[in-house]
Amino acid sequence: MAEPTELLALSRTFGDPVLERWERLVSLETPSADADRTAVFGRELAAGLAATADRIEHPPGPGGDHLVAHWNGRGTPSPDDGAPPGHTLLVAHSDTVFPAGTAARRPFTLAEDGDTVTGPGVFDMKGSLVAVELAMDLLARTGAAPRRPVRMVVVNDEEIGSPDGSRLVARHAEGARAVLGLEPPLPGGALKIGRRGVARVLLSVRGVSAHAGLDAALGVSAIDELVDQLAALRATAASLPDAALNVGTVTGGTRANVVADHAEAEIGLRYATPETEQALLKAVLEPTPVRQRAHLSTRRLSHRPAWAMDPGNPLAAELVALAGTLDLELPLGSSGGAGDTNLTGALGIPTVDGLGPAGAGAHGEDEHASLSSLLERAALIAAFLQSH
Structure with missing residues (x-):
């Protein structure tokens, strides 16, 4: 040796x-x-x-x-x-x-x-x-x-x-x-x-399209739903120790005079402990709709667990x-x-x-x-x- x-x-x-x-x-x-x-x-x-x-x-x-x-x-x-x-x-x-x-x-x-x-x-x-x-x-x-x-x-x-x-x-x-x-x-x-640890999640929202001036009440804005979801997720991240959330991309809608029937965001998550990881992922992967006719779906794009x-x-x-x-x-x-x-x-x-x-x-x-x-x-x- x-x-x-x-x-x-x-x-x-x-x-x-x-x-x-x-x-x-x-x-x-x-x-x-x-x-x-x-x-x-x-x-x-x-x-x-x-x-x-x-x-x-x-x-x-x-x-x-x-x-x-x-x-x-x-x-x-x-x-x-x-x-x-x-x-x-x-x-x-x-x-x-x-x-x-x-x-x-x-x-x-x-x-x-x-x-x-x-x-x-x-x-x-x-x-x-x-x-x-x-x-x-x-x-x-x-x-x-x-x-x-x-x-x-x-x-x-x-x-x-x-x-x-x-x-x-x-x-x-x-x-x-x-x-x-x-x-x-x-x-x-x-x-x-x-x-x-880090994770990337795609949050997708399906709404109902309608004329934004004549029949707005008949529609469900996917963009409005997405904005409310992201605001709630930011609040959750702020309440957890060593957590961070970044909205990397946002897309949705078609035109200003049409209630948006689709929207999505790619969200980046960071966490330092398994406990924070579990809570943050649960909030992002299991969202509850704010609007009754809005449909939410999530897809985990990548995930690396926290190594404390x-x-x-x-x-x-x-x-x-x-x-x-x-x-x-x-x-x-x-x-x-x-x-x-x-x-x-x-x-x-x-x-x-x-x-x-x-x-x-x-x-x-x-x-x-x-x-x-x-x-x-x-x-x-x-x-x-x-x-x-």
């Missing part, structure tokens, strides 16, 4: 090849739901992981193939080994929020400081994929291996709520001892030990202690955004997220990340996998 300091020293010699690999992955654009580009990227990622992985799968999905990589490690620990059986699950995604062509306009660039890289997806989260490749390479080069089996799930639809990828995360979370999320860290490189922060997270404590042996600080915090680790955290599986390289500007023009941080994270991941 390699010493953690040995892994870190070795990792820091890989700056140039890491930059080359990082640039390659960023140049292969992966907008969510672009199956053709996802396929090209998946083949490239698989080629890089194949140097160390024992098996790679490409489960199909509506937006193209996802990727699941397996490492056998030294085998399932026995009771005599002092550890319970189970595998370690790494959770990642390949898609970005940027449309095709962004990389040509804003290509991967290394700043004059020799450390900061910019480009679409460098921080969220292609740098993380490079870090895992390097972590596994470090173990192989030092004659080490993961202590227990490792699986990495890379979904291609995380940025749109993992409508299909979440099933893969759930499947491979079964029997996992620990889950390491490879999303970008919080400011200062802090790991995430909790996440607010636990300051005593034992997996985080292990990582913080391990980072200390490398003279690296590893703060902890909770994220206002959601991700695939919401599911594993909510299920009670020991989970930590934010193991990607430090940086900032996710989803924006100023997205950037740190090369030195990537090298450190790769060493930390390798050290954890070989000892835990």
